[in-house]
Amino acid sequence: MNFLSSWPTVLSAMLRRGESAEAGLLRRARDGEREAISILVNRHRTRLTNLAFQILRDRESAEDAAQEILLRALDKLPTFRGESEFASWLYRLTLNFCLEKRRLDQRRAEILAEHLGEEAIQTASHERQLETRQLIERALDALSEPQRVALLLREWQGFSYQEIAEILQMPVGTVRSRLSKARRQFQVAYQAQQSGVTV
Numbered sequence: 001m002n003f004l005s006s007w008p009t010v011l012s013a014m015l016r017r018g019e020s021a022e023a024g025l026l027r028r029a030r031d032g033e034r035e036a037i038s039i040l041v042n043r044h045r046t047r048l049t050n051l052a053f054q055i056l057r058d059r060e061s062a063e064d065a066a067q068e069i070l071l072r073a074l075d076k077l078p079t080f081r082g083e084s085e086f087a088s089w090l091y092r093l094t095l096n097f098c099l100e101k102r103r104l105d106q107r108r109a110e111i112l113a114e115h116l117g118e119e120a121i122q123t124a125s126h127e128r129q130l131e132t133r134q135l136i137e138r139a140l141d142a143l144s145e146p147q148r149v150a151l152l153l154r155e156w157q158g159f160s161y162q163e164i165a166e167i168l169q170m171p172v173g174t175v176r177s178r179l180s181k182a183r184r185q186f187q188v189a190y191q192a193q194q195s196g197v198t199v
Helices: 003-016 021-030 034-056 059-079 086-116 118-124 131-141 145-156 161-168 172-195
Strands: none
Touching (some): 034 059, 086 145, 086 161, 131 145, 145 161, 145 172
């Protein structure tokens, strides 16, 4: 009997035991199996990096953040209780890490501005990207942090309402309401930026 023909039997046995493929990987990763760890890391690295980029808005910082988050997640893997999906837990770690990093970076920029002046910061910063990206960033900045995070998770990362509810640890109805308000405010802010009006 070859592997492919036995796969339905193996899968049904796993399901009877109540263990999903992801749960099996997590169990093996907890036991230190390198292959399982590699699969988990590779499965989530791109989405983590993209989410980190949407929050931090710098590719290098996002890649560094994703690497740090994956290391922390592997370190905290024994504490994962499985009350939510592993991906939801991982994206929650990403949000917390990136939001805190962004707050610290903003505070450092404020301190630097106080000591060096605005001109030095502009000289030190890298070139601004395309005008459309700038408009989108400013419109996102006009949103409250909870609205911005919900909008990024839905529109840029493609999470379902249920997944967002798990990541943000809130009811699906609250997610829908928050997204509705965020979309309206984003549209107003984006149109105002196009017109040159500061929101």
